[in-house]
Amino acid sequence: MTDAQRSGCPINLSLEVLGDKWSLLIIRDMMFGNRRHFRELLTKSEEGISSNILADRLKTLLEQGIITREDDPTHKQKGIYSLTEQGIELLPVLAQMAAWGYKYLPVTEELGIRARLLSEGGPKMWAEFMDELRENHLGAKRRRRSGPSVGERLQAAYESVVNGR
Amino acid sequence: MTDAQRSGCPINLSLEVLGDKWSLLIIRDMMFGNRRHFRELLTKSEEGISSNILADRLKTLLEQGIITREDDPTHKQKGIYSLTEQGIELLPVLAQMAAWGYKYLPVTEELGIRARLLSEGGPKMWAEFMDELRENHLGAKRRRRSGPSVGERLQAAYESVVNGR
DNA sequence: CTAAACCGATTGCGAATTGCAACCGGTTGC
DNA sequence: GCAACCGGTTGCAATTCGCAATCGGTTTAG
Incomplete structure (x- = not known):
């Protein structure tokens, strides 16, 4: 996941972050399906994303400041993913x-x-x-x-x- | 380019057509840069698309009814690509x-x-x-x-x- | 008339990404 | 104590991507 930076065009920059078949589906599920945990996103999605792709995309979305992750107080292993203002927009x-x-x-x-x-x-x-x-x-x-x-x-x-x- | 049809969700279906790093850039150049020929799209783009990718995406966009292609009367080899109503939207x-x-x-x-x-x-x-x-x-x-x-x-x-x- | 430039692609090939399944160590609920 | 569940990771095969070279035909400049 390198910084491509093909150009400073806003559409291009958006596509460099979101221009694939999965990232926006994850956002969609977080928004409309209220999925907040890894397993929810993995198993309750219509399209059947695989776990390595999901992990990779979540990492990128985190790095880009579109989502955040915090520990779930009710379960030591669970993380809760949340949309940032940038993600909500x-x-x-x-x-x-x-x-x-x-x-x-x-x-x-x-x-x-x-x-x-x-x-x-x-x-x-x-x-x-x-x-x-x-x-x-x-x-x-x-x-x-x-x-x-x-x-x-x-x-x-x-x-x-x-x-x- | 197979018909994946992962789900009938409108966002997913849109992403199956447009979910890559180039398709929407081509549309952008046609809309805002008024590029209508293959060479214009190839050489005058900020990001430097390669010819095989461009040819492939144009083919897909044609199949999807987002653009059309007609012969340029002033040049036997040139084609003119146009946006359809679907593309304009x-x-x-x-x-x-x-x-x-x-x-x-x-x-x-x-x-x-x-x-x-x-x-x-x-x-x-x-x-x-x-x-x-x-x-x-x-x-x-x-x-x-x-x-x-x-x-x-x-x-x-x-x-x-x-x-x- | 000829040569060079231009036309829309196509091909070959190495590199990167994807999709799938199996697996991991740790945690929780029964 | 044991099965189910947790968020991932790993290995591997298949596909896609990006780049450069090339193609045969067309147009333009001299």
Whole structure:
């Protein structure tokens, strides 16, 4: 994992960090699937990442300041991975990518429902979800809102599609 | 280039098409650098893609319906690559990625200015730029606007930074 | 008319990355 | 005490990547 530095273009630099088939999926699972431990990311992912790749990507994401790792007080071996502010701000990238994929690629109904809701919700919903992520990952205080959170709404919609078929 | 189909998640499907270090850079050069020929993409890129990789990615992008290729009437060997509507709608993805990279990665001043303007301009500017792309790549009629186009403004800002240092 | 430059690729090859499975020492729950 | 679980690591084969050289045809300059 060397510093390539092919150019100082922001898109290129982003791709040097995230331009592979797995890194953004790990971020996705941390954001939408609330996976925080190595095993959760390893076994509960739709796509079946292998453990060496996961370990390598987590290391890179740590080095890049996109996630942090701390020991789990309830289990000496477990680590808890959290998104940093930098990581949380990848949400708009994921949201746009999800919207594009939803529109043009053969997305399944269950896995597409989140993308649809997030796309319809627009930047306002993204900002609200990012606030929730700040609360869960950074311990930030969030001002009280009425009704279910964005995360809960997305999860409920997903389960509704899964059950109602 | 086999059909992996690891899952029907929109983010995953997008990454299966675009999840590498070069594909989105090619799109970027077509959008912002107005590169339409093989040689232009090969030699005028900041990062120095090699010809076999470029040929391979162009083939994939063609198969995926993100670009099209037609013969250049002025030169029997030249092909003209154009973005499809599907390709043009990758602009928001690139814009978000550029904004994130601009904020968190060591972007150079010259190459970051476009990202800054595009980020400040927001979705409204993106939509205008996408209309210009539709005109240039799809031959769509665009309603007349006063003043310089978004593309021209981005280019002028870039040159201004390059010259004024 | 001819030679050089240019066109979009293709080929060969060594190096790096990926994917898979087995395995590791330590920890926890039963 | 023992099986299951923890976050990884290792070995190895297969694929992909990056680079340079090359290809046959086309256009341009002199």
